[in-house]
Amino acid sequence: MTRTTDGAKEGRREIKRRQTRERIEEAAMSLFLERGFDATTIEEIAERAEVSKRSFFDYFPSKEEVVFAWQDGFADHLMAAIASRPADDPAVKAVQHGLVSAIVSAADERAMALGELIRRTPALKARDQLKYAKLELKLTEALKARSRSDEERLRVRLLAAVVIGALRAAGELWSEQPPGTSLETFAHQFFGDFWKTLADFGNEGQGR
Amino acid sequence: MTRTTDGAKEGRREIKRRQTRERIEEAAMSLFLERGFDATTIEEIAERAEVSKRSFFDYFPSKEEVVFAWQDGFADHLMAAIASRPADDPAVKAVQHGLVSAIVSAADERAMALGELIRRTPALKARDQLKYAKLELKLTEALKARSRSDEERLRVRLLAAVVIGALRAAGELWSEQPPGTSLETFAHQFFGDFWKTLADFGNEGQGR
DNA sequence: TGAAATCTTGCACTCGGTGCAAATATCTCT
DNA sequence: AGAGATATTTGCACCGAGTGCAAGATTTCA
Numbered sequence: 001m002t003r004t005t006d007g008a009k010e011g012r013r014e015i016k017r018r019q020t021r022e023r024i025e026e027a028a029m030s031l032f033l034e035r036g037f038d039a040t041t042i043e044e045i046a047e048r049a050e051v052s053k054r055s056f057f058d059y060f061p062s063k064e065e066v067v068f069a070w071q072d073g074f075a076d077h078l079m080a081a082i083a084s085r086p087a088d089d090p091a092v093k094a095v096q097h098g099l100v101s102a103i104v105s106a107a108d109e110r111a112m113a114l115g116e117l118i119r120r121t122p123a124l125k126a127r128d129q130l131k132y133a134k135l136e137l138k139l140t141e142a143l144k145a146r147s148r149s150d151e152e153r154l155r156v157r158l159l160a161a162v163v164i165g166a167l168r169a170a171g172e173l174w175s176e177q178p179p180g181t182s183l184e185t186f187a188h189q190f191f192g193d194f195w196k197t198l199a200d201f202g203n204e205g206q207g208r
Numbered sequence: 209m210t211r212t213t214d215g216a217k218e219g220r221r222e223i224k225r226r227q228t229r230e231r232i233e234e235a236a237m238s239l240f241l242e243r244g245f246d247a248t249t250i251e252e253i254a255e256r257a258e259v260s261k262r263s264f265f266d267y268f269p270s271k272e273e274v275v276f277a278w279q280d281g282f283a284d285h286l287m288a289a290i291a292s293r294p295a296d297d298p299a300v301k302a303v304q305h306g307l308v309s310a311i312v313s314a315a316d317e318r319a320m321a322l323g324e325l326i327r328r329t330p331a332l333k334a335r336d337q338l339k340y341a342k343l344e345l346k347l348t349e350a351l352k353a354r355s356r357s358d359e360e361r362l363r364v365r366l367l368a369a370v371v372i373g374a375l376r377a378a379g380e381l382w383s384e385q386p387p388g389t390s391l392e393t394f395a396h397q398f399f400g401d402f403w404k405t406l407a408d409f410g411n412e413g414q415g416r
Numbered sequence: 417t418g419a420a421a422t423c424t425t426g427c428a429c430t431c432g433g434t435g436c437a438a439a440t441a442t443c444t445c446t
Numbered sequence: 447a448g449a450g451a452t453a454t455t456t457g458c459a460c461c462g463a464g465t466g467c468a469a470g471a472t473t474t475c476a
Contacts, residue, residue: 198370199414
């Protein structure tokens with residue numbers, strides 16, 4: 001077993017495989033952004049990435065998955081950030097912290113362009129919503145791991161649902177924001193309003 | 209222009225068209241439930257509905273749309289129910305009323321089977337999530353129409369997001385419920401818990 | 417080096433979906 | 447009723463996504 005300088009056991013095979021995957025991703029993304037998702041065929045992607053059409057499917061199960069593959073990182077980051085909070089921190093705060101952290105670290109040039117692409121491609125919109133559902137599921141898991149009492153299950157489930165709902169709304173709001181706004185400022189301000197509004201809803205919904 | 213007894217101007221054309229549409233829907237649903245969504249081809253649907261494959265696409269833009277077509281009714285019902293509430297009713301209460309009303313009227317045998325089908329068909333899950341997004345959009349509209357002040361926009365947007373989040377969570381909860389439970393009871397109880405929990409979240413998120 | 421494991425490719429095929437033009441049914445008007 | 451306009455249905459040829467398979471190329475490791 002050959003070893004690379006940094007000690008990782010990465011043979012020629014996994015190197016080439018990783019590079020090929022990156023080439024495909026790069027090719028696909030640039031084509032999608034150039035001429036749109038629907039107007040790009042897999043054969044064009046394969047050609048630009050210098051692989052066969054058949055090999056494309058060795059790396060990605062579908063055209064859509066290329067767009068969403070990178071987003072696994074967001075969920076992982078979120079989970080880690082939540083897990084890193086002290087156990088006696090209220091769940092609500094832990095979620096807020098985790099989300100802001102994950103959002104800030106994920107929001108770059110490419111992500112914005114991606115968002116635009118998704119927003120204007122119906123086929124991707126559906127898949128995008130599924131992403132939120134998966135995120136909600138993972139968030140629920142992460143929160144369950146923190147909660148001591150077992151009866152908190154429902155609360156935790158609801159917190160995840162509500163917060164992911166807020167995330168979607170925030171995403172829309174953000175995309176309507178004048179450019180130049182600081183994402184971090186926006187996020188903090190949003191959460192400030194959010195909890196306040198939530199308390200109002202809760203009170204109105206109960207007795208009044 | 210021929211007129212039918214009830215005065216509606218429905219000629220042979222629209223009658224046949226409506227019947228054909230129903231036949232296709234019926235054929236598709238029964239096949240989906242029999243052998244699953246993926247294992248059913250459009251040609252099989254067309255055959256059972258006694259139309260050509262090409263005609264199928266004259267009635268539905270895609271295989272998936274057959275499954276989700278009927279659900280437009282839910283959104284319409286919800287909108288109507290909300291609009292029918294007195295204008296000085298708090299938005300929160302109007303939404304609760306509208307949702308319970310729409311849910312109760314939509315939940316029948318067929319809807320349950322549909323839910324099951326969607327739950328076990330990945331391709332449909334994504335599309336299902338999109339349905340919630342659309343619902344959220346419509347709900348936002350309906351609420352905007354009620355709100356006087358213009359600054360309530362954000363609140364309204366958030367209420368829609370949060371409530372639809374809750375709806376998804378409630379749906380999951382309901383499908384885990386022991387059979388025989390009354391849907392109406394469940395819904396009311398759920399909302400009771402929900403507003404209370406929301407208030408807690410709001411308070412925890414703010415001060416502390 | 418040579419055999420085993422893995423990766424890539426081409427090929428043939430299925431299915432969802434669209435465009436088009438010919439055939440068929442319905443409507444309207446006299 | 448019947449001619450002609452209008453709408454519907456169908457067949458056909460076609461495209462692109464995605465899969466299974468088997469042959470060929472590459473890498474690994476003994």
